[in-house]
Amino acid sequence: MEETLMDAAEPNNNTASDSGSDSESDDEAQTALELQTVASELSSNPANYDAHVQYITALRKQGDLDKLRLAREAMNELFPLTPAMWQQWANDEISLISSSRYEDAVPAIEKLYERGVSDYLSVSLWCDYLNFIQKYDSSVREFSPTAILKARDLFEHALSACGLHVSEGSKLWEAYRSFEEAVLNSMDETDLESREKQIQRIRNIFHRHLSIPHGDMVSTLLTYKAWESEHGNTLVVKSSSTDGISPHVASAYQKALDMLSVRADFEEKIVRSDVPDTERLQSFMAYLKFEQSSGDPARVKTLYEQTITEFPISGDLWIDYTNYLNKTLKADKTLRGTFNRATRNCPWVGELWVRFMLYLERCRGSEKELSDVFERSLQCTFSTIDEYVDIFLTRVDGLRRRILFAKELDDGLEFSLIRNTFQRACDYLSPQLKNTSSLLQVYSYWARMESNIGKDIAAVRGVWESLLKNCGSMLEAWQGYISMETEMGHINEARSLYKRCYSKRFSGTGSEDICNSWIRFEREFGTLEDFDHALQKVSPRLQELQFFRLQQESKNIVSSTDHKEDSAKKSKGEKRKPSSDAPNEESPAKRQKVKAQNKGSLKPNKVENTVTPRDPTSHGEGDMKTKDPTPEKFKQYTDQCTAFVSNLNLKANSEDLRGFFSDVGGVGAIRILMDKFTKKSRGLAYVDFCDDTHLEAAVAKNKQMLLGKKLSIARSDPKGKRKGPAAAGHKTSTTERQGEKVELKGRNTFAVPRALGWSKQTSSSSAGAEDEKPKSNEELRKLLLNKT
Incomplete structure (x- = not known):
């Protein structure tokens, strides 16, 4: 690639053949077309990582250095570059250094290397950086005192970053010793004191290197012994024993050997290239767990960086790493760079942005820093809407704390900033979170802030009214509004809210709950006149709701009875039906007899002028309507x-439930109970499983969250084998066929109105009382029509 860039500046070869020229023209045309295509893709989708890589590759082929720099800067604005990309960039810049601007180019390339080593841990990139300084920095090359200090600082920085790297760290130690050896050789032979100090410096580097576990420990020991022998110390150079070495060095070396021995298996697994990435990542995580147990934060940090370099887009890994650093380093300012890298590598992980904002607040970062991180997070795409909720709430939490408890920061923050943040959150979240507890949480938090900090009751009510405009059918929204008015002592305002919502339709038993809540409210806060007025309003509503539910129960029982009779007839008919291969055919006389019997037992399958009860949840308005009475097909489940x-x-x-139980497995049919009139979910469901083992595992997930709601999960008990209210709640009415009589059994029969003509007496009661006998299905229909 470097040759390609250099070739762009060379004159054309006049001796090249025509075929070669044609081939080059074709390549240039293809490269130009590729550039145009990729540039178009980047203009429409700047976040396309692969397109950036393709664009840079094409520009390198073309040799356009100015566009190449701009392309690399544009990519680095959005993504961290890999060590190989930084090496390639630096090498391209180095290859274009001319003698006329030699010194001017060095600082710019140094900055490139600095940016590169800050993205990921890379021993090879550090080695390139150190070699560049020694080769192209004239002051370092001439060993001026200032330059020597600069180089030493750079070597120490490299060792702190990668010196504990077990398999590759030795390269940096050896480069450091080589540099100090060069410094020693440049010294005046007569300056014995300075030379002795330099020799001791090199000896200390050897001692430090020998005290840490690395892959070339024996080789390093032999090199050290040979070096000591060169400087007048008598040692057995070719022996790997520590004889003749100072006791503290020998002890540190032996300890490092022992550490290497227990890490050898881990090191062998993480360097393997013939296993899947998932397996390698697991090997890294096991290694990290071991290092954390040893309690050396420097080694743990180095291994985390090594793992990050291999798996930079693992969100869980970054979360684990930042969590470890928070525990060990607390509010250390060096963590800012780590969080910045984490969010650049995995911008789609909302938890990383939340942790970043909390870290900045913890280390007393400026409002500008916090605001910048918050705004950057909102430009990302997260997998769930709850992550956006968490980010907005974290931002508001921080603003609240800074206004109330961190006035010494003197940021000049005003409550209007909190108000604007809440407004942005509600505008963004309302379409996706309508009628959910998450949206209620945001609005109620906003209302409390308006009350506690803003001290503006009109603004508080404005927040609640805005919520009701979007979620007026949500019982919890009304309850939260009423509760806040009550807590602030605004009894009349709370009462007016009850008057507005008691006749509204809410899911489940919400309509009854709000009515009963109003009565309790007037008991505690109202006068006798207020209590009487509430009763006058609520009582008819409760009666209407009760009547509607009884009608629904009776209608379900009738449908169940019809289904039982039809099933019994069908089963009986199938039993009597001869097999298809029966040799005998019915006689005409027998067919006539059967036809006459069937004619006498026919029952109408359609009831004329059936009256449907009015829905009391429709705000108390509307008359009874006549509709097509044709019964829907009723499917029975055991x-x-x-x-x-x-x-x-x-x-x-159903897909949400199936996903919720995916870890359990064995899911069969899923039946979500729907409201008959609105066709909306009632918040109840039945989930079939293939066997009891899977069912027990599903029940074990009781009280777990799904879409912001804590589920209640129990085993369905249709036959009442288990006692208790939960079991009774799942019972369904059954019928027994006895001749022409139908007897209803089951606890749901308590809901059947007496006016329909059913007697509570058992079949053993006094015989002869005609209206005390169980009614047939035909008589049941007639009674229901007359009574309703």
Whole structure:
């Protein structure tokens, strides 16, 4: 690649053949077309990592250095560059250094190397950086005192970053010794004192290198003994024993050998290239766990950096790393760079942005820094809407604390900044979180801030009214508004809210709950007149709701009875039906007899002028309507191996439930109970499983969260084998066929109105009382029509 860039500045070869010229022209045309295509892709999608790489590659082929610099800078604005990319960039710049601008180019290339080594841990990039300084920095090359100090600082920086790297760190130690040897050789032979100090410096580097575990420990020991022998110390150079070496050095060396021995297996696994990346990552994580148990933060940090270099886009790895650094380094300012790298590598992980903002607040970062991180986070795409909620709330939390408890920072923060942040959050989240607890959390938090910090009751009510505009059918929104008015002592305002919402329709038992809540409110806060007025309003509403539910229960029982009769007839008919290969055919006389019997037992499958009860949840308005009475098909479920799920998010669908139970497995049919009139979820569901083992595992997930709601999961008990209210709640009415009589059994029969003509007496009661006998299905229909 370097040759390509250099070739761009060379004159054309006049002796090249025509075919070669044609080939080069074709290559140039292809490169130009590729550049145009990739540039178009980048203009429409600047976040396309692969397109950036392709664009830089094409520009290198073309040899356009100015555009190449701009392309690399544009990519680095969005993404960290790999060590190989930084090496390539630096080498391209070095190859273009001319003698006329030699000194001017060195600082710029040094900055490139500095940027490169700050992205990822790379021993080879550090070696390139150190070699460049020694070769192209004239002051270092001439060993001026200032330049020597500069080079030593750079070597120490490299050792702190990579010196503990077990397999490659020795390269840096050897480069450091080589530099100090060169310094020694440049000294005046007569300056014995300075030379002795330099010799001791090199000896200390050897001692430090021998005290850490690395892959070339024996070779390093032999090199050290040979060096000591050269400087007048008598040692057995070719022996790997520590005889003749100072005791403290020998002890440190032996300890390092022992450390290397217990790490050898880990090192062997992480350097393997013939295994999948997932397996290698697991090997790194096991190694990290071991190093953390040894309690050396420097070694742990180096290994984390080594792992990050191999797996830079693992969000869980970055979370684990930043969590470790927070525990060990607390609010150390060096963590700012680590969090910045984490969010650049994995910008789609909301938790990393949250941790970044909390870190900046913890280390007393400026409002500008916090604001910049917050705004950058909002430009990212997260996998769940809850991550956006967490980021907005973290930002508001920080602003609240800085206004109330960190006035010494003197940021000049005003409450309007919190208000604007809440408004942005609600505008962004409301379309996706309508009628959810997460949106309620944001609005209620905002209202509390308006009350506690803003001291503006009108603004508080404005927040709640805005929530009701979006989530007026959500019971919890009204309850939260009423609760806040009550806590602030605004009894009349709370009462007016009850008057606005008691007749509204809420899911489940919400309509009854708000009515009963109003009565309790007037007991505690109202006068007798207020209590009487609430009763006058609420009582008819409660009666209407109760009547509607009884009608629904009776209708379900009738549908169940019809289904039982039809199933019994079908089963009986199938038993009597001869097999298809029966040799005998029915006689005409027998067919006539059967036809006459069937005619006498026919029942109408359609009821004329069926009256449907009015829905009391429709704000108390509307008359009874006549609709087509044709019954819908009723499917019966045995629920023998079924979980009953309640408190389900009203927006949850079958796929959400199937995903929730995916770790359990064995999921069969999923039935979400729907409201008959609105066709919306009632927050209840039945989930079938293939066997009891999977069902028990599903029930064990009771109280876990799904879409912001804590689910209640129990085993469905259709036959009442288990006692208790939960079991009773799952019972369904059953019928027994006895001749022409139908007897209803099960606990749901308590909901059947007496006016329909069913008697609570058992079949053993006094015979002869005609209206005390169980009614047939036909009589049941007639009674229901007359009574309703």
